[in-house]
Amino acid sequence: MTLLAVTGCRQMPEAEWAKLQALRKEIRQEGLGPYAPDLYQEFETGFERIRFDYALQANKSALFRDVEQLRRQIQDEQSRGQLLREQTRRQKEQLKQALRQKLDSLEPSLQQRSAATLDPRERQMIAEIQMQVKQAKTIWNEGDYLRAQEQVDQIDERVAALEDHVEELTRRYRDPDVRMRWQAMTRRTIRWSREQGKSALVVDKLNRRALLYQSGELKYQFTIDLGWNRYPDKLQQGDGATPEGPYRVVEKKGAGETAYYRALLLDYPNAVDRRLFGRARRRGQVEPGARIGAQIEVHGEGGKGRDWTQGCVALSNADMKQLYELAYVGMPVTIVGEVSE
């Protein structure tokens, strides 16, 4: 009887061992390990130790087994596994939500940014990011959040490269000498308007606005679209940039005289433009056969919210109607990178 009792007490803890194995399988199937690698490694090491000890005890006759020690080991490991499972499930869920939020916000902002620019290089960079966002979303849908995170890290790098590209394009907007020149041009135009008691237009490229002054007072402000190559100064025909400098209206084109509702033709290229173009040609900064371009206008058919012209300034037809009525041949149109407040 005593022997039977002792043997009974020393039965292998099969149920506990099966439970632990099931827990381990669950952790693996849910792919939780990589969310807490150290804790997982610790769990795995403990599991392997138990596997060995279990086999060791199972090999002994019931009389000589130390089952209690093994049972305690399994219970401790079970607790460690449960802790690991709960902790990593939380981490996985947090990552899942954070990635979803990030990817969901990236898509519309990239779409908006792509629609706002026609610069081919910028568009290419945005398109590359958009495609990677699609891939990251597919991986996210497959439930592999760590791989999705890797994609998002690469996306962040690409976004940073895009910002660098734009920063490079806008570098001269931070150059104090250039800014001072723009400021001086703007001041001269406003002073001229005040002294002459006439209208003058100032175009602020960076903020996409045209400011109409009457007798030195700001009377109207219009939203504008620019050349697709938004940031640089115009150098040659086809570069898609809007020229910067003090220009004047040389012709008013009414209904039927332009494809763009109404238009004010500017005296681009002026003497300064020609001198800069000649210098660029001598320095080999433009291709042989390049031309300086012409036909820069302030015209209608704008209001698209993106830069799409070849270098002209486009207003919505309603704004253009108003401006056209106030404009006159000889009116100054000063185009600068940015108007300082």
Added chain:
Amino acid sequence: MRRIFTFALLGTVLLLSACSSKPEQELAAAKTALDSAKAAEADVYSAEAYQAAADALKSAEAAIAVQDKASAMGRNYDKAKELLTQAKTQADTAASTAAANKERVKGEAETAQTEAQAAIEAAKTALSKAPKGKGTKADLAALTGDLTAAESSLTEAQTALTSGKFMDALNQFKAVKEKADAVVTDIAQATQKKKGS
């Protein structure tokens, strides 16, 4: 008489030892099967079967270690042998399942590649045929940027395909096709806008 007894005893011991010899060949075979399964990327394409095989191998190794510590008379590797057979079978299954799954994904990736290439060609054709006036020139130039991105991504996906990263390639080809299709739609819209203005 004593000598006969000694020989008989020795013979019995030898017989017993031979019966429960360490399953080294089986162990090597199971390990090789696991290695082959790993090489076939069974840990990716048939993860559950691969894990089961790896588990069986570890259990077998534990059983062998326990028996190694036992006295020669008491050694019994039967359980270990059973586990090793199980490990090998599961590893072989994992390897063949992985090969089939991989082949399926590869096929899907190749189909996606063909579709992505066709979409890019269609976009190129649409771009070259689109009327280029002042109203569309900039739009079309920008769409060239989009198309360049799609082409560069196509090359990346092709590299992934040739280096055996089929899942990555498949996802990337799909994204390329979507972008190229969007370019075709945008070209049509840009052209339509021009007609309308």
